[in-house]
Amino acid sequence: MVLTRSKKRVAKSQTPPLKRAEKPQALALKRKAEKPQALASKKGGAKSQKTPPLKKQKKEVFVEEDPSEEDEEEVSDDAAASTDVESDDGEEEGLGSSGFFSDGDGEENDDDGEELLGDDFLEGSGDEEEHSGSGSGSDSDSDEGDIEKESKLIDEEEAKEEEDAKAELLDFNKEAGDDAFRLPTEEELEEEARGPPDLPLLQSRIKEIVRALSNFSVLRPNGASRKDCVEQLKSDIASYYGYNSFLIGALFELFPPVELMELIEAFEKQRPTSIRTNTLKTRRRDLADVLLNRGVNLDPLSKWSKVGLVVYDSQVPIGATPEYLSGFYMLQGASSFLPVMALAPQENERIVDVAAAPGGKTTYVAALMKNTGLIFANEMKVPRLKSLTANLHRMGVTNTINYYTCCFQLPKVLGEKSVDRVLLDAPCSGTGVISKDESVKVSKSLEEIKKFAHLQKQLLLAAIDMVDATSKTGGFIVYSTCSLMVAENEAVIDYALKKRSVQLVKTGLDFGQDGFVRFREHRFHPSLNKTKRFYPHVHNMDGFFVAKLKKMSNMKQASEDDDEALGTVDEADVPSDDDEAEAMEEMEKPKKTKESKEGLAKSKESKKGKKSKSKKGEDPPKIKKQRKNRTEMRMEISQAREEKRKAMREKSKEKQ
Numbered sequence: 001m002v003l004t005r006s007k008k009r010v011a012k013s014q015t016p017p018l019k020r021a022e023k024p025q026a027l028a029l030k031r032k033a034e035k036p037q038a039l040a041s042k043k044g045g046a047k048s049q050k051t052p053p054l055k056k057q058k059k060e061v062f063v064e065e066d067p068s069e070e071d072e073e074e075v076s077d078d079a080a081a082s083t084d085v086e087s088d089d090g091e092e093e094g095l096g097s098s099g100f101f102s103d104g105d106g107e108e109n110d111d112d113g114e115e116l117l118g119d120d121f122l123e124g125s126g127d128e129e130e131h132s133g134s135g136s137g138s139d140s141d142s143d144e145g146d147i148e149k150e151s152k153l154i155d156e157e158e159a160k161e162e163e164d165a166k167a168e169l170l171d172f173n174k175e176a177g178d179d180a181f182r183l184p185t186e187e188e189l190e191e192e193a194r195g196p197p198d199l200p201l202l203q204s205r206i207k208e209i210v211r212a213l214s215n216f217s218v219l220r221p222n223g224a225s226r227k228d229c230v231e232q233l234k235s236d237i238a239s240y241y242g243y244n245s246f247l248i249g250a251l252f253e254l255f256p257p258v259e260l261m262e263l264i265e266a267f268e269k270q271r272p273t274s275i276r277t278n279t280l281k282t283r284r285r286d287l288a289d290v291l292l293n294r295g296v297n298l299d300p301l302s303k304w305s306k307v308g309l310v311v312y313d314s315q316v317p318i319g320a321t322p323e324y325l326s327g328f329y330m331l332q333g334a335s336s337f338l339p340v341m342a343l344a345p346q347e348n349e350r351i352v353d354v355a356a357a358p359g360g361k362t363t364y365v366a367a368l369m370k371n372t373g374l375i376f377a378n379e380m381k382v383p384r385l386k387s388l389t390a391n392l393h394r395m396g397v398t399n400t401i402n403y404y405t406c407c408f409q410l411p412k413v414l415g416e417k418s419v420d421r422v423l424l425d426a427p428c429s430g431t432g433v434i435s436k437d438e439s440v441k442v443s444k445s446l447e448e449i450k451k452f453a454h455l456q457k458q459l460l461l462a463a464i465d466m467v468d469a470t471s472k473t474g475g476f477i478v479y480s481t482c483s484l485m486v487a488e489n490e491a492v493i494d495y496a497l498k499k500r501s502v503q504l505v506k507t508g509l510d511f512g513q514d515g516f517v518r519f520r521e522h523r524f525h526p527s528l529n530k531t532k533r534f535y536p537h538v539h540n541m542d543g544f545f546v547a548k549l550k551k552m553s554n555m556k557q558a559s560e561d562d563d564e565a566l567g568t569v570d571e572a573d574v575p576s577d578d579d580e581a582e583a584m585e586e587m588e589k590p591k592k593t594k595e596s597k598e599g600l601a602k603s604k605e606s607k608k609g610k611k612s613k614s615k616k617g618e619d620p621p622k623i624k625k626q627r628k629n630r631t632e633m634r635m636e637i638s639q640a641r642e643e644k645r646k647a648m649r650e651k652s653k654e655k656q
């Protein structure tokens, strides 16, 4: 305890001199002149002046990965060659999001310094050394009385230091007078609301609030609570960057303010253009040579990929070169390599790509399989099927069968336990790819996230059911999204862990941040730390989530309960006026076939079940009863069908 207290004081006593040297206004002006990218790195610098060793070291603790850890299975060449990408892009300052729950929600204790210190074990040990060093040097042989005396003295010194720091801050605030940063009053906000957004004002206020929140006990604006600051910051970010309040709130739950700003700034810039060499047709070096000769300025993408190239600039349109048209490469974001590397497809396997269009990952899977084995590439949106087929042809992929069906039907079409691996690059909210699609800033809502989560859970169970747990080479499922939302990522995997006989294994990707095992009030299976999260501000790639599951047994644990459990997540009423709802409706179409009529009946039954559930709020015996009713109903349906068939047979006999 003494150690953490003392650390806090050291941090505090470091801050005022900085402030004295530069008044806030001067700082604000200085920051205004900085480029957005510089903001992130400067923040690192500012951090290191404010509470430097604490936060920085804490972040390092979180991103540290054990290089000795190995995947349970052999990983693809690419994955095996992986190294820490952070070391590449020099963005280590921005690594790690550690204060997920403390900083963002504004409900926390104002004294966040205490919290950070309390959690920071590495930092604690650093201080301990410092103290014990001075202690042992001065009185290692002294008796207990002396120690007590000494410790009292230290405490007194520290108390004085703290007093001084507070006094200094007061002095400074007095000095600063009207210049000291404060939150706007209600009247001022009303006044602001009357005109168009004052962008320079918003920008400087965002910076000041972020700064205040990062060292709140010292930089707290006059009389404001942490919650006031967070609320003002949310509102200012939403106005300045054009987000809806739902998404800003959701992102605040994921990142502490300083890191959130880094993420939001990263979303304002495009990620580097990258291409993937199609090893079915060429080698990376050869491709690079040809493109260089055409005036394309490029480099190998990173240490972790043997096939990626990053394009800095180009004198020719990179999506229309003869090499592109001949299928020598795919224009593909770096994050899209990752699920395929995690899948690590082997030659001669049977693999399903559940949501395949436009085929970026399917073509990579085919290349890793060297066009052997069989890939079932499924896509349920017809227009997207065309782009999938076009890409497969262009890239010279010959081991693929294209399907057009909803994934729920796939286990019926292909058979359960029928393949070695499945890739589910799931439809999602796209909250990790805002740089590519700015509309995400305003188009997402809680309802929509819930709806995606519901769909994703169903898709994942179907994906698992297709995999043969006894496959000699595989038995794996890779789940990925380009969403940052926990509901679409960790929560979906946690659900599958409960519903099927699967276990999380390492992705084989030796960078990225570990998935959450806890998030707000949620507690996930501890193995969720084997999943990986990738962020634009940390890894300079689109936001992505990757999880790899190993199917342990072909026995279903509770298939009959799948719908029940989904119903309890409060997702029965999904809005139907957007793309994905359309997709859900489309799912009904294939059910018109003979085989899938049963599916429709089941789905109707399950809807009935959900309705009655939400009306009544069931207890377990009722659920059991309902299940029994369903089984009886199914039996009745098949009996009725049998009778109908019989009648038809007899009719045709009579005719004959």
Ligand SMILES: C[S@@+](CC[C@H](N)C(=O)[O-])C[C@H]1O[C@@H](n2cnc3c(N)ncnc32)[C@H](O)[C@@H]1O
Pocket (backbone or CB within 6 Å): 336, 354, 355, 356, 357, 358, 359, 360, 361, 362, 378, 379, 380, 381, 384, 405, 406, 407, 408, 425, 426, 427, 428, 583, 587
């Ligand atoms: C993230 S994208 C896939 C991108 C693709 N894997 C690639 O790398 O090029 C998700 C895809 O899932 C499709 N989709 C949506 N709902 C689906 C469903 N119920 N079953 C199968 N696919 C679905 C969407 O049309 C979309 O093409």
